[in-house]
Amino acid sequence: MPAPIVFYDIPRKANVPSDNAWSPNTWKTRYSLNIKGLPYRTVWVEYPDIEALYKKLGVESADKGPTGAPIYTLPLIYDPNTKVHVSDSAAIARYLDKTYPDTPTLIPRETDALHAAFQRAFAAVFNPGNGGFSWLMMPETYVRLNPASQGYFRRTREEWFGTTLEELAPRGSQKRQKHWEAVKAAFHEVAGWLQAGGQERLFFLGGETICYADIVNAAFVGWIRNTFGEDSAEWRDVLSWDEGRWGKLAEAFRKYESVDEGSPLEL
Structure with a gap:
């Protein structure tokens, strides 16, 4: 069993942890991890801290705004088994397919x-x-x-x-x-x-x-x-x-x- 993947998600007001997850973009990755049955742990990140998180981890932004400036968004994962960070839900799905081929395939080749x-x-x-x-x-x-x-x-x-x-x-x-x-x-x-x-x-x-x-x-x-x-x-x-x-x-x-x-x- 691989070590748990670190999954960075955005929280909201919630009475129970299951209500914390709301963003459709991060849900794409949560669904991906759950469908594949891969172990992971969530780290909740408030919006103002996302850019600081990327810079602390030394991760480049995958998106740019209209002016060409980087946009820092979630989801983002860190896989301790390969020591790799991946952002963007589709890129994460492709990474998980390639790295864990014995789990259900999300994007068939x-x-x-x-x-x-x-x-x-x-x-x-x-x-x-x-x-x-x-x-x-x-x-x-x-x-x-x-x-x-x-x-x-x-x-x-x-x-x-x-x-x-x-x-x-x-x-x-x-x-x-x-x-x-x-x-x-x-x-x-x-x-x-x-x-x-x-x-x-x-x-x-x-x-x-x-x-x-x-x-x-x-x-x-x-x-x-x-x-x-x-x-x-x-x-x-x-x-x-x-x-x-x-x-x-x-x-x-x-x-x-x-x-x-x-x-x-x-x-």
Whole structure:
């Protein structure tokens, strides 16, 4: 059994450790680790500490912003078995496939190019540039973060969107309804991909085989459920979309949703 991988994740307000995990991007890696059955331990990192963590570890940022400046994001893992750091959820999935070939494969070699294309298409569908998922979720995410992260999150997101978080999707507004309809349309488009050729699939590879594209889907479905709650009108609405497809996907991923207690970052 390999030594536990260190998994850096972003916490939020929670009464129990299992509610700490919320970010769709880090959930992609948590799902990946859980599906593969690899041992790991979580280190919880507040937003303002992510850049300091990268610099302390000597890890280069995988992303750059509009000005070319590095953007420091999670997930990030450290594998003590190989003494390697890897950031970006897709890169982590590929690393885990290569390093632990005796575990379930997330990105089969013959689908590698298709997965790369899927990521670009999925991002374009869910964030078209004029409203949708991010506009709806940013304000909801902000109020659920720990105080240590809220100031950083507000400042950076308001710079990105050019407006206050409160103005992105005010409750009860037509703007919010428009964003929600865009989210519904995005999921419906992805459902169309899964029905290509007249076949009804829950997973992209068909049958019971889960791949990384399914993990991406499940992470975004889970973001809605985990943010608004299973008793919310929003989640009940999602359950009605596309003949109940997204509720079925969420249920299929339940067994991969274990969250360890973890420990806070010590810089």
